[in-house]
Structures are given as C-alpha cells and as structure tokens.
Amino acid sequence: QKEVEQDPGPLSVPEGAIVSLNCTYSNSAFQYFMWYRQYSRKGPELLMYTYSSGNKEDGRFTAQVDKSSKYISLFIRDSQPSDSATYLCAMRAGTYKYIFGTGTRLKVLA
Amino acid sequence: DSGVTQTPKHLITATGQRVTLRCSPRSGDLSVYWYQQSLDQGLQFLIQYYNGEERAKGNILERFSAQQFPDLHSELNLSSLELGDSALYFCASSSGTVVEETQYFGPGTRLLVL
Numbered sequence: 162q163k164e165v166e167q168d169p170g171p172l173s174v175p176e177g178a179i180v181s182l183n184c185t186y187s188n189s190a191f192q193y194f195m196w197y198r199q200y201s202r203k204g205p206e207l208l209m210y211t212y213s214s215g216n217k218e219d220g221r222f223t224a225q226v227d228k229s230s231k232y233i234s235l236f237i238r239d240s241q242p243s244d245s246a247t248y249l250c251a252m253r254a255g256t257y258k259y260i261f262g263t264g265t266r267l268k269v270l271a
Numbered sequence: 272d273s274g275v276t277q278t279p280k281h282l283i284t285a286t287g288q289r290v291t292l293r294c295s296p297r298s299g300d301l302s303v304y305w306y307q308q309s310l311d312q313g314l315q316f317l318i319q320y321y322n323g324e325e326r327a328k329g330n331i332l333e334r335f336s337a338q339q340f341p342d343l344h345s346e347l348n349l350s351s352l353e354l355g356d357s358a359l360y361f362c363a364s365s366s367g368t369v370v371e372e373t374q375y376f377g378p379g380t381r382l383l384v385l
Contacts, residue, residue: 205361258319258328261316
C-alpha cells in the first residue's frame with residue numbers, strides 16, 4: 162500500500178464549478194500537508210501549505226486537513242479553464258522527506 | 272519563473288551510459304532537493320542537500336549520486352543507465368531554515384534512455 166493515495170482522474174468539470182480534490186494517507190506521523198499544481202511540461206508550484214489539522218483559505222482555494230481520518234482535500238471555487246492542470250498532494254513528517262501523491266488531472270471546460 | 276534553473280532540458284542517451292544533471296537554486300536558498308517523476312510512480316523524492324551536506328535521503332538508487340557544491344549548485348549523477356530510468360528529473364530549492372519552508376521547483380530535465 163502506498164503511503165499517499167490520490168485518484169489520478171481525469172476529472173472534467175464545467176467552468177464555474179466547485180472542484181474537490183482529495184488524498185488519503187497512512188502515516189500518522191505526517192504533520193505538514195501541501196498542494197501543488199503542475200502544468201504540462203512544467204515543474205510543480207506550491208498552492209497551499211497546511212500544518213496539522215484544520216482549514217486554510219487563499220482566494221479561490223481552500224485546503225482542509227482531517228488528521229483523524231487521514232484525509233486531505235483541496236477545493237477550488239469558481240473554477241476556470243486556466244485551472245486545468247495536474248494537482249499533487251504532498252506531505253511530510255518532522256523530517257525533510259516529502260511524499261507526493263501521483264496527482265489528479267483536472268480539466269475545466271469553457 | 273521559479274528562479275531555479277536546470278540543465279540540460281532534454282537528454283537522450285543509451286543504456287549503460289552515465290549522465291550528469293545540473294541544478295542552480297534560487298538566490299539565497301541553501302537547500303536543494305532532487306525528484307524523479309515517471310508516469311507510473313509519480314513524483315519520487317530522491318535526496319536533499321543543505322549547504323553542501325546531505326540532509327535527507329529517499330528512494331535513490333545506488334547507481335545514482337548527488338552532491339552540492341560550495342556555490343550551492345547541485346549535480347545529480349546517474350550511471351549504468353537502464354530503460355526504466357527514463358523520466359523527468361526535477362530539482363527544487365528552499366531556504367531550508369524555516370519550519371513552513373516552501374519548495375520552488377525548476378523546469379526539469381527530461382531524460383530518455385534508449
């Protein structure tokens with residue numbers, strides 16, 4: 162079993178929809194949780210960074226961490242065609258060893 | 272543009288060969304990470320250096336090695352290459368000095384082993 166599981170998609174939604182992306186994990190030692198966006202043929206870029214449980218909001222993006230369920234989510238409101246990309250969750254424990262999900266491909270249709 | 276540079280952008284080589292990938296971190300960043308991204312494995316953490324010293328190790332094969340030089344640039348050496356080593360190799364840099372550090376990824380080197 163992988164330490165981090167993420168549905169690869171693809172996920173297709175109409176423009177303006179609310180998108181929900183999720184990851185589950187098995188290592189209860191993870192404390193730092195991240196979401197990255199990766200456009201085709203580009204390096205990942207950090208979208209959200211959350212420590213421990215709770216919610217964090219930044220513009221149209223909201224990250225949620227539920228450590229009791231070992232489940233993290235990224236919500237995108239008012240989705241735009243420019244949001245079409247692969248979204249990677251990542252997490253780490255107290256060390257600097259990052260574990261990434263395999264990514265969910267999102268397509269927002271105009 | 273993240274400020275992290277990687278060279279070369281593309282590399283085509285044959286099985287059994289050795290290649291060197293180069294990374295220059297963002298100005299002021301002391302930490303460099305190397306990752307391998309393939310279609311079936313996703314983004315895999317290989318190794319991290321901080322100010323010239325190895326700090327963390329992931330799933331890096333013995334055929335692979337890395338180092339960080341005094342000017343903070345880093346090189347990833349891949350030897351005895353196999354077909355399965357074909358992948359995107361990313362370098363990321365961070366300050367390495369704060370808890371909520373942000374990693375900035377370079378554009379990657381696409382390696383094709385024939």
